[in-house]
Amino acid sequence: MKDKGLLRIILCILIIMLLTSCWNRRELNELAIVTGIGIDKAPDKEEYEVTFQIVNPSSTATSTGANTGQSTTTVYSTTDRTLFGAFRKTSKKTARQLFFAHTQLVVIGEAFARSGINEIFDVFERSHELRLNSTVLVSRGVDANAVLKILLPIESLPAIGMVKKAKNTAKIWGENKNINIFELINEITGEGEVAISGIRIIGDREEGKKKASLEQTEVKAILSINGLGVFKKGKLTAWLEGSEAKGTLWVQNKIDQTIVNIDTENMEASVAVHINYSKTDINVELQGGIPVFHVHIQEEGKVNETRGFVDFSSADEIMKLEEQLAEHTKEEVIQSIQAAQRLKSDIFGFGNELKRLRPKEWEAVKEQWDSLFAQGKLDIRVEAYIRGTGMRLKPYMNKDQFN
Structure with missing residues (x-):
């Protein structure tokens, strides 16, 4: 009986040693938190140009002395043949690994949308890192890259501000729809076509990138939810x-x-x-x-x-x-x-x-x-x-x- 009891203790110790615990943990100060993703067609290449809006933690902290004069977000862009390749390739430019659990927004550039978007959501379903409930918008007249660079008043994180705009106007005005990646995939795989709300830059794009533009009652550039993009076989064809x-x-x-x-x-x-x-x-x-x-x-x-x-x-x-x-x-x-x-x-x-x-x-x-x-x-x-x-x-x- 004593031998059996000792054997059980040894087995328990071995099992505990085999438990992996937090084997894949990542410390917060090692991560770059992505709030928005922009997808464009790379100029003169058969590649994606992927833009990431990343939180600047030192500028968004609420503790005393946290205001460093820096922008609340930083934007990086990378080109690659696949979206996931661009996600990883961005490590050449950032000191931290991209973290997508807080990604609220995906913006598709108008020029890219006219060439077809049906294939770009595969990575969102396959990867455990990405969210299917991120809001999707199509930029109007500019690339998605330009939209993610505009700073917004009131909301410190522009991507979250854009999502709030999309949800708010869809709820109380009714000319635009709030659609996420999961819903969009269901529409793409159904028997109908897709309609996605647009977003437009109104004002001076270059001034809209600067934090100084927010230090006045009337900002130089704003982002406006505008129009409903109609797709045909995955390609943007017109605006309603x-x-x-x-x-x-x-x-x-x-x-x-x-x-x-x-x-x-x-x-x-x-x-x-x-x-x-x-x-x-x-x-x-x-x-x-x-x-x-x-x-x-x-x-x-x-x-x-x-x-x-x-x-x-x-x-x-x-x-x-x-x-x-x-x-x-x-x-x-x-x-x-x-x-x-x-x-x-x-x-x-x-x-x-x-x-x-x-x-x-x-x-x-x-x-x-x-x-x-x-x-x-x-x-x-x-x-x-x-x-x-x-x-x-x-x-x-x-x-x-x-x-």
Whole structure:
């Protein structure tokens, strides 16, 4: 019995010695924390140009004396045939190993996006170092490299500031969508096409790189979420703006909140309705070999402002506004679908819906779906309800004062 007990003790000691513990640990002061990644096409090469926005810890620390006058981030760029190769090749320029656990943003350069993006996300799925929930944006008019070099007021880390902008405007304005890498891969591998929000530099790019530009009330350059990029077979083909972009989000059931301005008898776009609920159902069927897109939208909102006289105590006036609201939404949806049909790019997932509901019919038409989508007929139905008028019914000015 004693021999068995001794044997057990020896075995336990051997097992403990074999435990690897923190064999792959990396000290914080040995890491370069990456908050944003930019992907461009290298000039005159069949290579990627990959840009990394890296946190400068001495400038972001909150302790006394941490302000060194340096920028909060540093940007490095490297070219290579593969993205992962560029990740590792950057070690020639940085004193620390890149650490991607806090990467919030991936920016794709417009020129590169027009050449095709479908293959670039493979490394994000394979590597345990990269995040699939990073927001994706496409730069407009400039390379991704230039976007990541712009410093932002309020937010000390520009990449995080850009992500907040993308999420905020998608939530309360509704002309742009917030999409991450995981969602983008699902769309690429589905039966439809992809739409990604754009980001534009407004102002002086060179001044926007300097920390001194932030030391004034009006900065020299800002980054603005702008437009919705439409892709065809992985290549950026066009940009949707304004009503066409918002209509796209209506169809995709991505509207959380938005504002719709409705006309009155005496003034155009004078009643602001805050949409705080929206739900879209779509159905696709074939009639005589031509697809019919049935889109049913239910929306609710409240009046937040009026520049003309409207008596909101009148049920007839409320019903009239609801009809105008429904018509306005319907028009935006029609504009967006017709724009996509001109591009032969099914960014709404109508093909996915036909495949889900009627798989046999889908098999018969999937090879010709691009041309059939462009010929598709529209059946748009919108139900709009105004649920409130704010803190008062009638405007504080009477009808004569508005004339």
